[in-house]
Amino acid sequence: MEEIKKAAIEKITTHFREVTAEQHNGNRVDFFIGKEEIPAILFYLKDEMGYNHLSHIACVDWLEEKEFEIVYIVWSYTDKIKIFVHTRVDRENPVMDNVDMIWRQANTYEREMKEMYGIEFTGLEAPEEFLLEDWEGPPPMRRDFDTEAYAREKYWERPGREDARDVRETIIERTGEELPDFAKKYKR
Amino acid sequence: MREKATTLYIGPQHPGITGNMMVRVKVEGDTIVKATTEVGYLHRAFEKLIEKRNWLQSFTLLCRFCVPEPDPVEESYARAVEEIEGREVPERAKYIRVMVLELARMASYMLWYGGQAGSLGLYTVGQWSVGDRNYILDLFEELTGGRVYHMYIWPGGVRRDMPEGFEEKVLKTMNYLEKRLDDYDDLMFENSIFQKRTKGIGIIDKAKAIEWGVVGPPLRGCGIKHDVRIDDPYEVYDKLDFIVPTHEGGDIWSRAQVRRQEIRQSIRIIRQVIDKMPGGEFYNKVPNPQKWTLPKGDAYARTEAVRGEVGMYVSSDGGTHPRRAHFRGAAYVHGITLLENLLVGENLADISAIMNSLGTCPPEIER
Numbered sequence: 243m244e245e246i247k248k249a250a251i252e253k254i255t256t257h258f259r260e261v262t263a264e265q266h267n268g269n270r271v272d273f274f275i276g277k278e279e280i281p282a283i284l285f286y287l288k289d290e291m292g293y294n295h296l297s298h299i300a301c302v303d304w305l306e307e308k309e310f311e312i313v314y315i316v317w318s319y320t321d322k323i324k325i326f327v328h329t330r331v332d333r334e335n336p337v338m339d340n341v342d343m344i345w346r347q348a349n350t351y352e353r354e355m356k357e358m359y360g361i362e363f364t365g366l367e368a369p370e371e372f373l374l375e376d377w378e379g380p381p382p383m384r385r386d387f388d389t390e391a392y393a394r395e396k397y398w399e400r401p402g403r404e405d406a407r408d409v410r411e412t413i414i415e416r417t418g419e420e421l422p423d424f425a426k427k428y429k430r
Numbered sequence: 431m432r433e434k435a436t437t438l439y440i441g442p443q444h445p446g447i448t449g450n451m452m453v454r455v456k457v458e459g460d461t462i463v464k465a466t467t468e469v470g471y472l473h474r475a476f477e478k479l480i481e482k483r484n485w486l487q488s489f490t491l492l493c494r495f496c497v498p499e500p501d502p503v504e505e506s507y508a509r510a511v512e513e514i515e516g517r518e519v520p521e522r523a524k525y526i527r528v529m530v531l532e533l534a535r536m537a538s539y540m541l542w543y544g545g546q547a548g549s550l551g552l553y554t555v556g557q558w559s560v561g562d563r564n565y566i567l568d569l570f571e572e573l574t575g576g577r578v579y580h581m582y583i584w585p586g587g588v589r590r591d592m593p594e595g596f597e598e599k600v601l602k603t604m605n606y607l608e609k610r611l612d613d614y615d616d617l618m619f620e621n622s623i624f625q626k627r628t629k630g631i632g633i634i635d636k637a638k639a640i641e642w643g644v645v646g647p648p649l650r651g652c653g654i655k656h657d658v659r660i661d662d663p664y665e666v667y668d669k670l671d672f673i674v675p676t677h678e679g680g681d682i683w684s685r686a687q688v689r690r691q692e693i694r695q696s697i698r699i700i701r702q703v704i705d706k707m708p709g710g711e712f713y714n715k716v717p718n719p720q721k722w723t724l725p726k727g728d729a730y731a732r733t734e735a736v737r738g739e740v741g742m743y744v745s746s747d748g749g750t751h752p753r754r755a756h757f758r759g760a761a762y763v764h765g766i767t768l769l770e771n772l773l774v775g776e777n778l779a780d781i782s783a784i785m786n787s788l789g790t791c792p793p794e795i796e797r
Contacts, residue, residue, distance in 0.1 A: 269662065294640050298730060300743040300756040313743065315730050319640065319656055324730070347643040347763040373470045373796055383478060 246321050247271050253291065258283055272326045277312075280329055281339050284314060288344055293318045293325055296344075299351040301359055305385040308333045310359060314341075336361040358383035435463060438778070442471045446549055446782030449792035451765070453785075457778055465773035467766045473796040480755045485511055486584065486719040488755065493579040495757055496794045499538040501530050502735035503742070504583045507755065509664060510744040511585040513729035520711040523587030524665045529600070529703045530573070530582060531665075531733070532696045536607070537566040538736045539693050542789065546686060547618050549782035550627050555618050562610055565603050572596065587713035597704045604697050611693060619690065628682035632772050632784040636680055642771070643763040646738020647692070648788055650676045651684035658734035669706070672699050682787040689736075723750050737761055737789035759794030766795065 250271055251263040258279055264272040275283055287293040293316040302311040314327040331338055340363040342349035352363045353372040360381035371377075379396070380387050413419060441452035450471040456464040476495065480488040492507050493500035505527060512519060540563035544556025567577040572593060574582040582589050618624055634644060636652040649656055657674040659667040675691035677684040716722055726748040732741035738760035747753040765788070772784055 295645075296643055297732065297739065298741055298743055298756070298758040300730075300745070300754065302728075302745045302754040302756075304747075304753075311745075313728070315741075315743070317662075319661065322661055324662070326728075326730070345641065345643060347767045350762060350766045369466070371470065373473045375470050382475070385481075389475070389478065 243269055243323070246323055250291065250321070250323060250325065254283070254286075257286060269323045270326065271323060272328060274328045277329045277331055277338060280312075280314070280327070281341055281344065283327060284316070284341055284344050287316055287325060287327075291318065292320050293323075295319060296348060297324065299348060299355070301355050301361070301383075303333075303359065303383070303385045304330075305333070310336055310361060312338065312355075312361075331361060338363050340364055340366045342366070357381065360384065434458075440781055441468075446785070448545065448785050448790045451790075451792040451795070453769070453773070453781060455773065455778070455781070460778040462773050462776050462778060462781075465770050467770055469766075469792060469795050471796075472792055476797045477755060477757065480752055482751065484719050484750050485722055485724065485752065486716070488752070489581045489584055493581055494793070495797055496735070496737075496740075496759065496761075496791050497578070498541050498791070499534050499735055499737075500579055501534040501583060502733040502740050503757065504581065505531060505665075506731040506733045506740060506742040507744065508583050508585045509731035509733075510729040510742050510755075511724065513731060514727045514744065514746050515585075515724050517586055517716070518714055519587050520714055521666075521708045522710050523712045523714075525703050525707050526588050526592065526712060527583050528665050528667065528670070529700055530570075530580070530588075532699045532703070533566055533569060533600075535736050536693055536696050537563050537570075539689055539696075540566070542689060542736065542786065543614060543618065545786045546682075546783070547624065549786045550624060552618065552621060552624060555614065558610075558617070559614065562607060565606065569596075569600060569603060572599070586716050587711070589713070591712045597707070600700060600704060604700055608694070608697055611690075615690070619686070625683065627780070627783065628686060628787075629679075630681050630683075631780050632682050632776060632787060634680040634768070634772065639680070642768055644738075644768060645760050645763070646734065646736070646789070647685050647688045648764065648768075649738065650674065650688045652680040653678040653684075658732055658739050662732065664731070664733065666703075670699055670702050672702075682783055685787045721750065723748060732758075735760065737764065737791060737794075740794070757794070757797055759791065759797075761789065761791040761794040764788040765790040765792065 254273060255261055255263055261273055261275045295317040297315040297317045300313045304311055310331045310333055312329050315324060317324045338361050349368055352366055353368045355361045356363060357372050357374050358381055379392055410421060435456050435458050438455050438457055439452055440455060441447040442450045452468040454466045454468055455462050476491045479491055492503050495503045540559040543559035547555035570580060571577045574580040634648060634652050639649055639652045639654060653676050655674055655676050660674055672695045675688050677687040724746040726746055728745040730741055730743045732739050740760055741758040743756040744752055745754040
């Protein structure tokens with residue numbers, strides 16, 4: 243397996259200049275590459291090296307670094323190696339190349355990322371809505387999206403629920419029971 | 431004369447749909463000319479909630495990713511966390527995990543029997559198989575405390591050891607179910623209605639299957655022998671002796687045949703696991719979960735569920751909470767791009783049978 247991993251790293255590093263490789267234990271190899279090269283490296287992996295199964299596309303929001311990380315995980319049924327291709331996208335202006343002509347199913351992942359993270363995929367042909375319906379707020383899976391604040395601002399209290407309060411307060415009032423210390427930390 | 435096309439909405443409340451989703455189909459007569467999957471009825475923001483919880487607290491959500499078979503999701507998350515941290519898992523825990531995964535596979539196939547046959551009007555099969563599934567759920571109840579949701583597999587091993595005399599009970603249930611499988615063959619696979627309505631329906635193109643991301647029984651139903659348990663062995667599957675059944679054809683019938691044989695392989699695996707079960711520890715204890723931090727890194731662990739490859743991508747920023755846990759379900763591919771393709775040209779009445787044969791699971795698509 244080590245030879246296959248070495249050969250894969252050598253092929254990719256000779257073919258693409260701006261790429262760094264990282265070896266992991268087991269059958270895993272990581273590549274870090276600029277976002278412009280993503281379609282090219284995925285095409286190369288699929289057509290030239292036989293990594294024809296797209297396992298997953300994941301997106302991670304690195305809020306502090308002002309970047310999104312997109313990870314493409316591909317698998318070769320012959321080499322039995324999984325390759326992670328990492329790339330970073332600017333958080334302020336998230337535009338990414340669309341790869342659904344390489345794998346049709348990438349379309350679904352991209353639709354979800356567009357909705358949940360607000361990443362624009364150039365040339366993505368898909369219906370407007372995927373999971374969210376009539377959504378006007380900011381993309382909800384971003385780290386700076388505060389679910390509670392959004393709900394408080396967007397939705398109103400149901401009539402008759404104005405006095406709704408923490409159930410623990412009711413318990414204290416009715417029974418006089420003292421809350422354990424660890425429970426006091428979680429205030430509503 | 432060309433018939434006028436009509437748009438029909440199948441779902442979200444429809445007995446033939448495998449959950450809360452909708453297929454919008456354009457039909458000419460009763461032939462489908464275009465199909466679009468519409469989801470969004472079930473989004474529970476689990477992945478957002480997981481980011482707000484520590485490494486252990488997310489297990490109450492993980493098992494709800496896919497209701498019929500929750501264990502592979504727990505297992506893939508647990509294994510991803512272990513991979514990031516480099517935590518060792520005791521040998522006994524690995525064997526118990528394989529047993530739980532295979533029991534879950536059988537329980538899920540029992541439900542599939544009912545769904546697949548029910549979609550073609552053979553309701554008796556479902557009544558039998560759901561009754562037999564309860565024997566497996568009884569085992570789960572004794573082992574984990576829960577019948578459907580277990581929260582049993584977690585980082586470092588499993589939550590409890592097996593109770594006394596549990597092995598005998600498992601073997602007894604396996605002996606019973608093995609005999610029952612012949613009855614299912616007579617009732618379902620020998621039935622001429624079942625054969626007529628499944629052969630040649632919903633054919634997946636063998637040449638395109640891998641590229642389209644088909645996994646699991648639908649892929650093996652095309653005659654392609656790929657299974658995560660063999661290709662990328664996890665836990666102790668490499669120490670067990672079992673075969674991966676395949677069937678040529680790519681239609682509903684082939685997928686049903688693959689599943690039919692896989693149940694028998696599951697029984698074979700469970701018997702071997704019980705035979706080889708080592709003693710010793712079952713849990714490598716994690717530190718106080720409120721303070722438990724993982725090193726920076728990421729991992730993707732994949733498991734073979736009944737629907738095919740499911741996996742969990744977990745990313746850690748070195749803190750007490752996951753940075754991101756992103757789930758890959760087989761239905762994410764099967765239920766959208768593949769289903770939309772397969773339905774074109776098929777009969778309106780076969781939508782439900784095709785969806786069941788692909789194992790479309792909407793909670794897995796939306797999470």
